[in-house]
Amino acid sequence: MSDVKIKSVLSSFSHMAKRLEPLPSDKPAPDDNYVRLNANENPFPLPKVVMQRALAAMERQYLYPEHDNVSLREAAADAYGLAKDQVIAGNGSSELLGLIYKAFLNPGDSVAMLSPGFSFNRKLAMLHGARFVEIECNKANFLPIDELLFGPAEKAKFILLANPNNPTGTFVPVAEIERLAAQSGHLIVLDEAYVDFAPDNGLRLIDNYPNVLLLRTFSKSYAAAGIRVGFGFGHPEVIGRLRNIQNVFNMNVIGHAVGISILAHRAAYQENHKHIKHERERVAFALAQLGFSVKPSHANFLLARVPAGQDGRWWQEALERRKILVAFFPEKGLENYIRVSVGTKRQMDAFLNAVSGILDRSSIQNQQLEKN
Ligand SMILES: Cc1ncc(COP(=O)(O)O)c(C=O)c1O
Incomplete structure (x- = not known):
C-alpha cells in the first residue's frame, strides 16, 4: 500500500484507536x-x-x-439455581467484561476498581474513553466501602470487584460485598473468576440485589481456558440488554458442548481443586523458606514479594531463561513482586528448583564480588 493510502487509512481510526500502538508481532x-x-x-x-x-x-x-447459547444458559441456570433469563454465556468472561463496558459507558464516564486489580479493565476503560478510578487496597478481608461510594469513585457507572482478587489472591467476605451492594445505587461487577478456590461465593446476592452482576469463567477452575466459556449472572433486564448487544454466534459448538458437560460433571473436579489448594500452600511455604514474602491466596496463584536485591522483572527474566514463565506487573507497588500460577506438582517442583538455582547462582556471584 502506498504511503499516502496507509496515512489516509490510519487517519480514519477513532480517537481511541489512534491512542493505541500497533501490537508488536516479533515475540515467538x-x-x-x-x-x-x-x-x-x-x-x-x-x-x-x-x-x-x-x-x-x-x-x-x-x-x-x-x-x-440457549441450552448452555439453561444448563448454567439449572446448575446455579437461577432462571435462564438471569444468565448470559460468553466466549470467556473477558468477552462479558467487554460487553459491560460497551453497554454502560459513554466517553467521559468513569468506572472504579480496587487496585491492584485485573489490568485488562484499565485497557477496556481506555478503549471506551472512560476515566479509570483505582482505589488502592491491599488488605485481605476488607473492602474500602466509603472510598468506593464517595470521592473520586462517587460517579462511577460501575464498580469492579474481583473476589478473589487478581493479582493479590485476597478474598473479601461476601457480607462486605453485600453491604456495598445494599448501599450503592451503581452496578457492582463481581468477578468471581477464581471463586472455586475460595471459601465462599456471591451467588446468593443475585436474587436480592439487582445491581450485582456476577461473572464466572471455566478457564481457571475447570481447565477450559483454551475453549473459552464464561458466564454472567444478574437481573434479567441487565442480562437481556447485554445479550442483545452480543456478537452473533459468540461461542462455538465445542464451547457449548464442553460448557454443558462441565456443568453436569462439576464433582469430577474435586481432586483437581484439592490438588491446586494443596500445592498453593506447599509452594507458599517453600517460597517463604527461600526468602520470598508470600501473600495468603484464595486463588490458583501466589503473589510473592521477591527477596531484597533484585526486582520482580529481574526474577521474571531469570526464570524465563530457565524456561519457567511467571507474571510480572510493572505498575506502581508491584515492582518487587512476581505472580506464580499454581500448576501440577511437577511444574511447581521445576519452578522451586529454578528459584533455588537462581538464588545459589546469585549468592556465588556476590561472594566472588566480595572476594575481588
Ligand atoms: C479476574 C479475572 N477476570 C476475568 C478473567 C478472564 O478470564 P476468561 O476470559 O478466560 O474467562 C481473568 C483472566 O485472567 C481474570 O484474572
Whole structure:
C-alpha cells in the first residue's frame, strides 16, 4: 500500500484507536518446553466424559452454534439455581467484561476498581474513553466501602470487584460485598473468576440485589481456558440488554458442548481443586523458606514479594531463561513482586528448583564480588 493510502487509512481510526500502538508481532510463542505459570491456567486434562463431548461436538462443525447459547444458559441456570433469563454465556468472561463496558459507558464516564486489580479493565476503560478510578487496597478481608461510594469513585457507572482478587489472591467476605451492594445505587461487577478456590461465593446476592452482576469463567477452575466459556449472572433486564448487544454466534459448538458437560460433571473436579489448594500452600511455604514474602491466596496463584536485591522483572527474566514463565506487573507497588500460577506438582517442583538455582547462582556471584 502506498504511503499516502496507509496515512489516509490510519487517519480514519477513532480517537481511541489512534491512542493505541500497533501490537508488536516479533515475540515467538513459547514452545512446549516452557512451564507456563503466568496466566493462571489449570494444567490438568478435561475429565474424560467432558473430552468425549468435545470430540463429539467436532462432528457438528458444519453447523452454526445455537443462537443465543440457549441450552448452555439453561444448563448454567439449572446448575446455579437461577432462571435462564438471569444468565448470559460468553466466549470467556473477558468477552462479558467487554460487553459491560460497551453497554454502560459513554466517553467521559468513569468506572472504579480496587487496585491492584485485573489490568485488562484499565485497557477496556481506555478503549471506551472512560476515566479509570483505582482505589488502592491491599488488605485481605476488607473492602474500602466509603472510598468506593464517595470521592473520586462517587460517579462511577460501575464498580469492579474481583473476589478473589487478581493479582493479590485476597478474598473479601461476601457480607462486605453485600453491604456495598445494599448501599450503592451503581452496578457492582463481581468477578468471581477464581471463586472455586475460595471459601465462599456471591451467588446468593443475585436474587436480592439487582445491581450485582456476577461473572464466572471455566478457564481457571475447570481447565477450559483454551475453549473459552464464561458466564454472567444478574437481573434479567441487565442480562437481556447485554445479550442483545452480543456478537452473533459468540461461542462455538465445542464451547457449548464442553460448557454443558462441565456443568453436569462439576464433582469430577474435586481432586483437581484439592490438588491446586494443596500445592498453593506447599509452594507458599517453600517460597517463604527461600526468602520470598508470600501473600495468603484464595486463588490458583501466589503473589510473592521477591527477596531484597533484585526486582520482580529481574526474577521474571531469570526464570524465563530457565524456561519457567511467571507474571510480572510493572505498575506502581508491584515492582518487587512476581505472580506464580499454581500448576501440577511437577511444574511447581521445576519452578522451586529454578528459584533455588537462581538464588545459589546469585549468592556465588556476590561472594566472588566480595572476594575481588
Ligand atoms: C479476574 C479475572 N477476570 C476475568 C478473567 C478472564 O478470564 P476468561 O476470559 O478466560 O474467562 C481473568 C483472566 O485472567 C481474570 O484474572
